[in-house]
Amino acid sequence: MKEIIKVTKLSKNFFIRKNFPGIVGALKSLFHPQTIEWTAIKEISFSIVQGERVAFIGPNGAGKSTTIKMLTGILYPSSGAIEVLGLTPWEKRSALGYQIGTVFGQRTQLWYHLPPLDTFHLLSKIYEIDPCAYKRRLEELIGIFEISMFLHKPVRQLSLGERMRCELVASLLHNPQILFLDEPTIGLDINAKLKIRSLLNKLSKEYGTTLFLTSHDTADIEQVCDRVIVLDHGVIILDSSLRELKKAYVKKKILSLTTDQETLFLQIPGLHVLENKNYHFVCEVNLSDTPIDLVIHEALKLTSLKDVTIEDPSMEEIIRTLYGTTRDV
Amino acid sequence: MFKTHKYQTLFKFSFLYALQNYKTLIGLIIFLITCMTIFAHLWQVVADKTEAMHLHSSQLLWYIAFNEWLLIALPDIQDDIEEDLHSGRLAYLLPRPISYLWFMFIEGLGVLCARLIVLGFSTFIFTWIRTGDIPFTWSTFLFVIIIGMLAGCVGIIFKMLIGVSAFCEYSCALVG
Numbered sequence: 108m109k110e111i112i113k114v115t116k117l118s119k120n121f122f123i124r125k126n127f128p129g130i131v132g133a134l135k136s137l138f139h140p141q142t143i144e145w146t147a148i149k150e151i152s153f154s155i156v157q158g159e160r161v162a163f164i165g166p167n168g169a170g171k172s173t174t175i176k177m178l179t180g181i182l183y184p185s186s187g188a189i190e191v192l193g194l195t196p197w198e199k200r201s202a203l204g205y206q207i208g209t210v211f212g213q214r215t216q217l218w219y220h221l222p223p224l225d226t227f228h229l230l231s232k233i234y235e236i237d238p239c240a241y242k243r244r245l246e247e248l249i250g251i252f253e254i255s256m257f258l259h260k261p262v263r264q265l266s267l268g269e270r271m272r273c274e275l276v277a278s279l280l281h282n283p284q285i286l287f288l289d290e291p292t293i294g295l296d297i298n299a300k301l302k303i304r305s306l307l308n309k310l311s312k313e314y315g316t317t318l319f320l321t322s323h324d325t326a327d328i329e330q331v332c333d334r335v336i337v338l339d340h341g342v343i344i345l346d347s348s349l350r351e352l353k354k355a356y357v358k359k360k361i362l363s364l365t366t367d368q369e370t371l372f373l374q375i376p377g378l379h380v381l382e383n384k385n386y387h388f389v390c391e392v393n394l395s396d397t398p399i400d401l402v403i404h405e406a407l408k409l410t411s412l413k414d415v416t417i418e419d420p421s422m423e424e425i426i427r428t429l430y431g432t433t434r435d436v
Numbered sequence: 437m438f439k440t441h442k443y444q445t446l447f448k449f450s451f452l453y454a455l456q457n458y459k460t461l462i463g464l465i466i467f468l469i470t471c472m473t474i475f476a477h478l479w480q481v482v483a484d485k486t487e488a489m490h491l492h493s494s495q496l497l498w499y500i501a502f503n504e505w506l507l508i509a510l511p512d513i514q515d516d517i518e519e520d521l522h523s524g525r526l527a528y529l530l531p532r533p534i535s536y537l538w539f540m541f542i543e544g545l546g547v548l549c550a551r552l553i554v555l556g557f558s559t560f561i562f563t564w565i566r567t568g569d570i571p572f573t574w575s576t577f578l579f580v581i582i583i584g585m586l587a588g589c590v591g592i593i594f595k596m597l598i599g600v601s602a603f604c605e606y607s608c609a610l611v612g
Contacts, residue, residue, distance in 0.1 A: 172527075179531040204533040216528040218449065220456040225449060232445040233534050261456070289527075 108156035111285060111317055112178065117187035119148040119173055119341075147173045149341040150187065157284070160311055160318040162328040162349075165338035166430055171321040174338070175287050178319070179209060192284060205234060208283035210274055212290035217262045223273040224258045227280060234281035241280065248276045251313075252306055268299030275306065279316075286310075288320040292327055304330045325422035337429055345429060356425045360399055364388040364406055365414035373405055386413075442534055443542045450546025454511075455554075464551065465558045468508045472562065475500050494567035501563040506584050509551035510591045513544040517599025537596065544592040552588065556581075 125141040126132070148170045155161055165171050176182040177189060180196030180203055189196055194203045217226045231241040249255050252272045257265055265273065271291065278286060288307075292300040308331060310316055320332060328335060328349070335352050337345040345352065361381070364371070371388040373380075377396025382389035388406070392399050399417060406412060454461070476497050517540060520526045529536050564570065570577075 176527060179527070181527055181530045200531060201533045204531045207531060209528060209531055211524065211527055214523060214525045214528060216525075218453055221449070221453055225452070229445055229449050232442050233532055235439070235442070235533070 108158070110154045111157050111192050112153075112155040112319070113188075113190040114154065114174075114178075115152050115188045116150045117148055117152070117174070117177065117189060118146065118150050118185045119170070119177060119182065120185045121145045121147055147341050148177075148184075151338070151341070151343045152187075153336055153343065153346055155317060155319065157317055158311070158315045159334055160307075160332045161320065161334045161336060162332035163319060163321045163336050163338065164323075164328060164426065165321075169338040170341040171338055172289060175209075175289055175319070175321065179203070179207060179287060205281060206284050208278035208281070208286045210271075210278045210286065210288045210291050212271070212288075212293035215262070215270065215274065216277055217270065217273055219263050220261055222259045222261055223254070223265075223277070226262075226273075226277055230277055230280050236281055244280060244282060245276075248279055251309060252276050266299075268295050268302065271295060271299065271303060272306070275303070275310075279310070282314070283316065285317045285319060288318065288322075290322050290324075291320070292322065292324055300324070300326070307331050325426055329422050337426070339430060353419060353425065356428060357419050358394055359420055360392050360394060361418040361420065362390050362392050362399060362402060363414075363416040363418070364403075364412055366406070366410045366412060368410045371406060371409060373402065373409070375402060375405060378402060443538065446534075446539065446542045447546045447549075450543040451550045452546075454547040454550035461551065461554050464508055464555060468504050468555055468559060469562055471504050471508070472497070472500055472559070475504070476566075492571065494569055495571050497563055497567050498571060501559045502580055502584065505552070505555055505559045506587055506591070509548055509555050510588060510595065511544045511547040511551070512595070513540060513592055514595045514599035514602075516540065516543075517596065518602040521602050537600075540596060540599075541592060544596070545589065548588045548592060549585075552584065 121144070122142040123145050124136070125143055127135050151170075151174070163171055163174065173182065177184050178191055178196060180198075180200030183197050191203055192206050196203055216230075217223055218229075227245060231238075231245075236244070249258065252275060254269070254272050254276060257269050257273075262270060262273070275291070291307075292303050295303065304327060307318060307320075311318055311331075318331065320327060322328060332349060334348050335345065336343060347355070364387075366386050366388055369386055370383050373388075373390075375397055377393035379391040379393070380388070381391055390402070392402055403412070403415065476493075479496055479500070480493060520529060526536070529539065532539075572580075
């Protein structure tokens with residue numbers, strides 16, 4: 108598979124001006140400014156192949172947005188190399204602009220007082236899309252994103268979910284090979300989030316668009332991405348497929364049993380009982396201490412089972428564990 | 437290469453945008469008329485006290501009208517640039533295959549033209565009704581409009597420079 112993003116030993120340092128409080132402090136800052144060097148990204152390396160759907164996650168201040176800004180050519184790196192579609196982003200930002208799309212959840216590219224159709228038309232000119240190709244593409248995207256009902260409504264009258272669908276269409280008009288999404292579902296209600304996720308999946312399948320997504324919502328990661336890169340304090344702490352991540356970090360399972368007895372008493376190492384009443388027994392099983400089949404086997408010795416459910420911990424818990432691990436380090 | 441059709445479309449949309457944002461235009465008209473009324477009275481009082489007024493009061497009001505027309509029509513582009521930087525909207529605008537500064541200039545020009553037309557019409561009517569005469573020839577009037585447009589362009593450039601200075605506050609390097 109063709110590598111379309113290649114990042115090698117990428118670092119970014121910022122110089123932050125130190126401000127002192129009060130009038131004296133303000134004068135001091137003015138005549139004797141002091142700066143602090145802060146490293147946002149520390150020698151990260153990764154590559155992404157065409158069609159991949161990558162979640163680039165990390166806690167606040169981890170350096171996710173800084174990395175996206177460097178990948179799109181907005182920021183210069185302090186050191187290291189980036190190649191996006193064979194181009195160095197900050198040198199060929201304009202040329203790269205024709206081949207990438209960006210969606211930033213908290214910001215808008217649509218003109219507030221005009222209907223989305225006007226912004227689409229303006230973008231078609233900016234991206235120099237052939238009028239026939241633009242018409243075709245717009246019709247396709249209107250169909251996929253189901254936005255025909257509010258195409259002529261001023262943006263200020265759209266709901267956040269509707270606006271976000273229009274933002275996605277605006278970012279996809281020029282048929283970009285890579286779509287950078289920075290928290291695309293932030294602030295949306297549950298239905299709008301589901302809609303956006305399913306649309307992103309559809310887009311990736313139908314057009315083979317590479318998705319590079321940052322989000323704090325673990326459901327975005329689970330439902331859209333197939334690979335996860337975890338960033339913390341500017342360093343990549345994990346880069347693996349979603350399946351491998353679960354395999355490596357799911358050390359515990361949640362076991363729910365519906366029994367014949369009102370309560371169940373099991374004394375097994377690595378077992379943490381979460382609920383034990385009304386014929387319902389729920390426990391957390393530490394897999395490194397006890398295999399799950401042993402727990403079921405022991406339970407069967409005491410009672411018959413009407414129902415058995417085994418669940419993985421939530422993605423959120425896995426990610427939290429991951430962040431926690433690095434914080435401890 | 438400077439691709440004019442992009443900028444023509446951008447000009448058209450920003451012009452349209454300024455007209456769609458009619459509430460702002462109404463606010464500006466009210467502000468302009470208030471300013472003109474106050475300044476006209478103020479100048480009259482100053483002139484009476486100091487005997488400094490060499491112009492006829494109607495000429496003076498036309499002079500104030502032209503000044504205020506241009507100054508109030510200038511879009512606050514420095515605020516837009518600062519807002520783009522602070523809100524992070526710049527992240528949308530910079531990766532596009534269009535120069536950000538040209539984008540801002542043309543956008544400002546579109547807004548300026550829309551405002552010059554709307555405010556110009558209101559100012560003209562107001563001043564004409566108030567003074568009852570037009571103390572200049574139509575060729576002078578045309579000349580003033582052209583000069584006004586050029587001065588507006590200079591104003592936009594100055595306001596852009598002020599806006600761009602906001603970048604100095606940030607350690608992020610603007611590319612290109």
